[in-house]
Amino acid sequence: MPKKILLDSKKIHLILSRLVYELIENHKDFEDTVLIGLQPRGVYLFNQILKVFETSHPKINIKSGILDFTFFRDDFRRSEKTLSVNSTQINFALENKRIVLIDDVLFTGRSIKAAMSAIDSYGRPKSIELLVLVDRRFKREIPIEANYCGTKIDTFKGDKVKVVWDDKPINNKVFIES
DSSP: OOEEEEEOHHHHHHHHHHHHHHHHHHHTTOTTEEEEEETTTHHHHHHHHHHHHHHHOTTSOOEEEEEOOGGGOTTTTTOSSOOOOOOOBOOSOOTTOEEEEEEEEESSSHHHHHHHHHHGGGOOOSEEEEEEEEEETTOOSSOOOOSEEEEEEOOOTTOEEEEEOOSSGGGOEEEEEO
8 A cells, every 4th residue: 555645754844833733812811711632542642732932931820630431432333343442631621621632634524523422521621622634525424514624635445544653753753544
């Protein structure tokens, strides 16, 4: 399968900075905002977003958590393979908070739907927004749209979008396999 690089580390760095500025513009002091990284792959993007806040905007206090939504998936009992469960780290109520869910790739929308169902276990939020690095347009099965998006791409049936995060940011990249 040939690979085509969509985003290199330099473009990813610029996108992360832009996404953080968009969050600041819309959430100001983050007093009632919580950032939630979605397990498993969204946590990598979530950590990169938090690093940008720490280095470029250290005075902004970010409340954050990590959510595993495995048991809320609509294919939970249908899959023949065993689903692996990850940890959830939300040690506070989400009642009346503005939630920003963070995931790497938006494809069918099913994962985000499951994550929103899981959020209900922690209280009724004031609002839920979605931040993604890559939006695979035109493949949605559920009407879900990202509020914050790094890039939008069109893909063919069978294409796979992969996000590679490395300890060295210079090695981060997004590519598509046909």
